[in-house]
Amino acid sequence: MSANSHRIWKYGDDVNTDVIFPGKYTYTVSHDPAELARHALEDLDPQFAANVRPGDVIVAGRNWGNGSSREQAVTCLAHAGLRAVIASSFARIYYRNAINNGLLAIPCPEIVSVVSAGDVLEIDMENATLIWDGREFGFPPLPAQVRDILDANGIIPYLQAKHL
Amino acid sequence: MGSVLAISQDRLKSTGTETKRDTAYGSFAMAMTATEKLLARASGSSAAKPGEVLVIEPDVILSHDNTAAIAQLFEQLPHRRVKYPERLAITLDHAVPPPNPGHARNHQAVRRFVREHGIGNFYEVGRGICHQVLCEEGLVGPGLTLLGADSHSTHFGWLGAFSAGIGRSEVAALWATGELWLRVPETIRIRLSGELKTGVTSKDLTIHLIGQLSSEGASYKAVEFDGGGLNSLTPDSRAVLTNMMAEMGAKNAWIAPDGVTWAWLENIMRRTRAHDCRERLAYFRDNALYPDTDADYAEDHHIRLGCIEPVISCPQSVDNVLPLSEVGEIPVDLGFIGTCTNGRLEDIAAAAEVLRGRKIRARLLVIPASSMVLRDASAAGYIAALIDAGATVGTPGCGPCMGVHMGVLAPGEVCVSSANRNFRGRMGEPEARIYLANPAVVAASCVAGHIIHPADLL
Ligand code: SF4
Numbered sequence: 278m279s280a281n282s283h284r285i286w287k288y289g290d291d292v293n294t295d296v297i298f299p300g301k302y303t304y305t306v307s308h309d310p311a312e313l314a315r316h317a318l319e320d321l322d323p324q325f326a327a328n329v330r331p332g333d334v335i336v337a338g339r340n341w342g343n344g345s346s347r348e349q350a351v352t353c354l355a356h357a358g359l360r361a362v363i364a365s366s367f368a369r370i371y372y373r374n375a376i377n378n379g380l381l382a383i384p385c386p387e388i389v390s391v392v393s394a395g396d397v398l399e400i401d402m403e404n405a406t407l408i409w410d411g412r413e414f415g416f417p418p419l420p421a422q423v424r425d426i427l428d429a430n431g432i433i434p435y436l437q438a439k440h441l
Numbered sequence: 442m443g444s445v446l447a448i449s450q451d452r453l454k455s456t457g458t459e460t461k462r463d464t465a466y467g468s469f470a471m472a473m474t475a476t477e478k479l480l481a482r483a484s485g486s487s488a489a490k491p492g493e494v495l496v497i498e499p500d501v502i503l504s505h506d507n508t509a510a511i512a513q514l515f516e517q518l519p520h521r522r523v524k525y526p527e528r529l530a531i532t533l534d535h536a537v538p539p540p541n542p543g544h545a546r547n548h549q550a551v552r553r554f555v556r557e558h559g560i561g562n563f564y565e566v567g568r569g570i571c572h573q574v575l576c577e578e579g580l581v582g583p584g585l586t587l588l589g590a591d592s593h594s595t596h597f598g599w600l601g602a603f604s605a606g607i608g609r610s611e612v613a614a615l616w617a618t619g620e621l622w623l624r625v626p627e628t629i630r631i632r633l634s635g636e637l638k639t640g641v642t643s644k645d646l647t648i649h650l651i652g653q654l655s656s657e658g659a660s661y662k663a664v665e666f667d668g669g670g671l672n673s674l675t676p677d678s679r680a681v682l683t684n685m686m687a688e689m690g691a692k693n694a695w696i697a698p699d700g701v702t703w704a705w706l707e708n709i710m711r712r713t714r715a716h717d718c719r720e721r722l723a724y725f726r727d728n729a730l731y732p733d734t735d736a737d738y739a740e741d742h743h744i745r746l747g748c749i750e751p752v753i754s755c756p757q758s759v760d761n762v763l764p765l766s767e768v769g770e771i772p773v774d775l776g777f778i779g780t781c782t783n784g785r786l787e788d789i790a791a792a793a794e795v796l797r798g799r800k801i802r803a804r805l806l807v808i809p810a811s812s813m814v815l816r817d818a819s820a821a822g823y824i825a826a827l828i829d830a831g832a833t834v835g836t837p838g839c840g841p842c843m844g845v846h847m848g849v850l851a852p853g854e855v856c857v858s859s860a861n862r863n864f865r866g867r868m869g870e871p872e873a874r875i876y877l878a879n880p881a882v883v884a885a886s887c888v889a890g891h892i893i894h895p896a897d898l899l
Binding site: 291293295296299300301303305308320339340343344345346347348351366367368369370373374377378420422423426431432433436437440 | 494507513514520592606607609610613614622660661691692843844862864865866867
């Protein structure tokens with residue numbers, strides 16, 4: 278599998294932050310990468326944290342990440358090695374948190390209904406395209422200011438670099 | 442950005458000390474919604490179009506128990522100092538009093554940060570929930586902008602402010618630089634007319650709306666309420682609307698300041714900041730912004746308040762809405778009245794009215810949204826009525842709302858709650874079930890032992 282090929286975990290609509298990262302840990306688990314990764318999707322799919330591999334992606338339905346503003350719902354996935362979440366749509370704060378923590382969040386409703394768990398897709402950032410089974414699916418490119426933050430791997434590294 | 446930015450910085454400083462602004466902001470470049478105007482001004486510009494990315498300087502930056510975690514991110518930044526310490530507002534509210542040493546250490550770290558950076562707007566354990574406290578303290582008001590590390594930061598729109606929730610890294614960045622990128626949202630207008638029937642509250646209206654438009658019905662969008670129907674909505678019940686628009690995915694929600702708003706602000710600030718109440722009020726009056734009559738809205742909805750029936754959100758999403766009359770006989774283990782959504786005086790009064798002279802069968806936990814609410818509820822005799830009926834009254838704060846402590850559920854238990862979220866695991870236990878309703882319904886359900894409207898109690 279090439280670095281650009283990503284194995285898919287598939288979930289449904291309205292996956293909220295409480296099942297991505299349980300609220301009961303929000304003040305006790307904040308920054309420890311391994312600990313964060315261990316609780317990823319704990320209340321939704323206990324198989325995920327045990328079996329996710331670096332470079333995997335999640336493909337999900339509408340309104341991924343609705344609910345709390347807790348950033349661990351993004352960082353737990355990033356630390357689990359997830360490359361991107363691709364969804365029909367994202368909850369607003371989740372989408373911001375993803376960009377600001379360097380996790381790719383790609384709104385692309387067209388691909389969601391055609392792919393299955395375990396399939397492999399490719400992400401072409403330059404052309405804002407997803408490729409699956411030889412078919413191409415476009416997604417909206419990010420505004421330049423926002424892309425800069427994502428490329429820096431998040432707003433903290435972005436400000437660190439900018440300050441120098 | 443020149444002169445406008447300079448003015449806007451003066452304006453921003455006033456979170457701590459008053460700055461009189463004598464330059465008129467009347468000259469916007471185009472017809473705009475209130476949200477567009479508020480964002481344009483906060484970015485030092487005379488116009489803002491939906492879809493545009495602006496860099497804004499908010500007046501207030503909110504955080505709570507998560508302040509210590511944000512401070513850890515902040516410490517990774519080279520800036521070292523908080524750019525505008527007077528704009529920060531910090532409450533301890535999520536796990537109060539601390540239920541275990543981990544939370545106690547977290548609070549300790551927050552207090553250390555507050556001391557080190559000279560944060561004046563700091564509210565200790567027991568003062569109440571961030572959204573309620575910042576309103577009571579007159580830190581937010583008409584025309585101001587707030588960004589908060591909490592998803593219910595949409596709350597402050599009931600005072601005519603722009604307010605939105607953001608993540609922890611962004612708050613760290615804001616502390617360092619004072620500014621942040623925001624996409625100008627499209628605005629949905631919801632016109633309200635008429636009056637709610639007896640036994641129907643703004644919680645029913647809000648749940649009804651979320652059921653109609655869905656949990657992503659306002660995703661990335663602003664929601665502005667207007668129309669004569671607002672006249673009949675009290676301050677406490679307006680806050681329910683804007684608070685819970687977070688559950689519709691909204692970036693912010695907004696209600697035009699009117700006589701009701703000004704009277705509330707004046708009364709409350711006389712109590713919390715008597716020394717500068719007049720100046721603060723004048724400052725809010727100067728800054729208040731209103732939409733243009735020819736502004737562009739992405740959607741227009743009209744709601745006749747008289748048609749709203751009591752409703753309930755069923756597990757496990759807020760937009761899973763049923764008329765209360767169709768929910769069937771659902772046994773209840775715990776009732777919970779509290780939270781930033783429905784933990785105010787009006788809510789506790791409604792519960793006390795139902796409970797006076799009755800005994801509860803199911804447990805009932807009541808947690809006032811602030812120390813002021815607790816004090817007023819106690820002075821009015823509501824707390825006595827609750828306790829006589831068998832309820833438990835807790836320390837002002839979030840209580841079990843997010844499943845951390847103080848009333849979390851056991852597997853298989855059913856809670857009917859006045860809160861805002863009923864997601865799986867929200868109150869700590871994935872196998873518990875949460876129904877959302879207005880506070881009088883919660884109280885009545887505890888009396889009956891199953892979900893019921895107070896009008897149907899024997
Ligand atoms: S009461 Fe609940 S929803 Fe409101 S701020 Fe606290 S935890 Fe969040």
